[in-house]
Amino acid sequence: MPGSSYLISRREFAMQSMVTAAGVGLATQLKAESVGIKNGIFSGGVYPSYNIMQEVRSYRKIDAYANAVQTPAQFETQIRLADLLNIEKLITAVPVAKTMGSSREEIRAYNDTVANILKAYPGRVLGQFTVNPLDSKTALEEIRRCTDLGMIGMKLFNHVKVNHPSVYPIIEKFISYNMIIHIHGESQLGVGGYRMKYDVKNNPGISVPEDFIEIAKRYPEAMFQYAHIGGGSDWEYACKCFTNQPNIYVDTGGSNNEAYLVDFAVQSLGEDRVFFGCDGSFYQGVGKILSSDITQHQKKKVFFDNYNEVLRKSGNGIN
Amino acid sequence: MLIDINAYVGNWPFQQMKYNTCELLLDRMNKFGVDISVISNLNGIFYKNTQSANEELHQEIRSARKFSDRFIPFAVINPIYAGWRDDLETSVKKMGMRGVRIYPKYHDFGITDPACIELVKRVRDYGLPVAFEYRMVDSRQRSWMDIDYVVGTTKREWNLKDILPIVKAVPDAKYMILNYANAAVLTPDEMNLVKTADLIFDTSGRTITNMSEFLKLYGTNKFAFGTHSPILDYLTGQLRIESLQPSEADERVKEQLRSGNAKKMLGLS
Structure with missing residues (x-):
């Protein structure tokens, strides 16, 4: 000890x-x-009686929220940090902006960015594409095109809320693929949050926990990932919302690494529905899990096994 | 040796804190290899009379030898509240406080308010550091009762440019700038001020996404290990140091970051 x-x-x-x-x-x-x-x-000091890097290296890791940043150099930096922290796989999509482009060309360009990164880092990066649900014809075409390119999931942004009827056919398609639907969500003060006190210029189409609950109840056979509980969301609020909804998962991504975040998520959702994620904040991503008081077995599940179990359902599991 | 220059005990009124007593913090230190922690009492941010919080901290540290061996207390002083000069003197001379934390946003004064400048000068004259925080919590998930410096609004969270005016006003004081958040492009004069001042940042803040880049930008003498515990997790600040590769920071530099720079700031070497 x-x-x-x-x-x-x-x-x-x-x-x-x-x-x-x-x-x-x-x-x-x-x-x-x-x-x-x-x-x-x-x-003499106590240092190095605790060897943090040894512990970092003792866990396999899948980053359930990585970003397909725009330049190869930027992505190279991400890979370098992932290497340092023993992150085996990065589940990568285009990062969300306050508003996302909606034309067919813009959506294809987002997905081509991801496809190019997949080519540059084969086996290391697993890709998620995006679609604009309001353009259902193109959306279904993109689902086909991108899954053919080997992408393993989808990330929806803020064109419409996740429980909007235009999303229904997309979810139904994904149920047939057994793939998870990753959605950028918010729960904070301001637009997109639980009190409309501040307008922080978020798109009103952004999904809040209550939207996730509604769609998850409508499609209990689908899997939903509420993005980055460390990304500025009120993570206590979000986790409490999702406690009784077994097909909603959360990732711990985001720059916010409050001390009890991971413990609270596992306590609220159980040890199977929490994924390790970074959202570009690699130190926090790993540090918040290592420092938590969940068991070693639970850390192993959060860092790797839980997301791998989701991948297995679509035949994309990692050995 | 590892010295944490940014830790607290006490309560955050909007959220339950774990590990927020000397006993619980010491458990974390022992578990994760931290020798010494600089601590203040969070309650001092919220009490109008901050000296009550300083007295609480003093009593808690005095309650066990193991605490006084391992904790270096900083007082919280509000320079626009009655009696602060006496409180400062009592904190330093009688309670053994080794620095002062100042909270302009929470205590509602400007960072170059004459009272703040006087406080910094008085602390300087004791040969002790002052500490300022970029922020205490992420404003995006703040309580509706917390201060309203909110990301994405016109009254935004602070960045370094908001703190540097006090460094410029009292350039010969010792500064600890903690919980680094929010990027800012500094002018050459501002960067020169950071580099020439007796000033260190801690490694706890969210904006330090690539530690080696920050070391290149500001210099290896400008950072010291910090956790911002119990608000932030206990290991991220340590990970930023220990994950550095030899090409980015050799053992000598890592020792600077673990304890060397902190010792200099705290007058321990």
Whole structure:
């Protein structure tokens, strides 16, 4: 146990011996610490009794939320960070913007960006395409085209809410593929959130947890991924919404790495419905799971097994 | 050796905190290999009379030898509240506080308010650092009762440009700029100010997406390990350092980041 090594460390022994008895003021004790440092007594320290990189390397990882950033150099940086953190696979789609293009050409261009990254990193990157549900003919064509290119899922943005009727035929198609539908969601103050106090210029078409619940109830055989509970959402709000809806999964992606986020997600949704995700924030993505108090077995599931189980359903599982 | 320059005990009124007492924080430190933590009392952000929070922290640290061995306390001072000069003196001289945290947004004054400048100068004259935060929590998921500096609105979260005016006003003070958030393109003068001031950032903030790039930009002497615990997770700040490759940071640089730069800032070496 890492802590126990501290208890017998040279530094602890020295400090216990050095600091004067009870009743001595804090300032005096700090002065004593300074003397200790001056004499090199701190040099033993507890470090490296905990080896964070060893623990990082001990878990296989699938990043359930990676971004197909625009330039090869930018994506190379992502791969480099993924290498450092032992992330085996990156589930990659075009990152969401406040508003997304909706024409056939724009949608194809998004998906071609992903296709090009798949070619550049075969086996390392798994692709998700997007569609505009309001253009159902093109959407169904893109589903065919992109699955033929080897993409393994879909990410919907903010053209319409996920429970809009225009999305129904797309979901039905995906049910037949046994693939997960990844959707950019929000739950925060402001447009797209649970109180309309601030207009932060979000597209009103963005989906909120209640929209996910409605569509997940309508299609209980479909799988939905609520994107990035660490991406600015009120993760307590979102997780509480999804507690009783077994076909909604969440990923832990996003730059927000609040200390109890992962524990709360696993506690609320169970250990099967939480995926590791980064959304470009690689340090936070890994750090928030490693530092959580879920069990080692649960960390293994969140980092890798849970998403792999989803991939297996469509015949895309990783050995 | 690992020194965390950005940790707290106490409560955040809008969300339950874990690991937010000296005992629980010490458990985290032992589990994850942290030797020393610089701590303040979160309650000081919310009490009108911040000295009550400083007294709470002082009492908690004094309650066990293991705490005084491992924690370096910083006071929270509000320079627009009555008696703050006495509070500062008491905190430093009687309670052994080794620095001061200042919260202009929460305590509702401008960062170059004359009172803030006077406080920074007084702390400087004690030879101690002052600490400012970019933000405490991600405003996108803030409580409706929290301050209304909100991403995506005209009253946005702070970036470095919002903090530098106090550094410019008192350039010979020691600064800890914590929980790095929100990118800003600095002018050459601003960058020069960052580089020449006695100033360090901690490694806890969301905007540090690529640690090696930040080291190149600001210099290896400008960063020190920090967690922003118990609000943020305990390991991300450490991961930013330990995942650096030898070509990005050799062992000497990593030791600077783990504890060397913090020791200099805190007067421990």
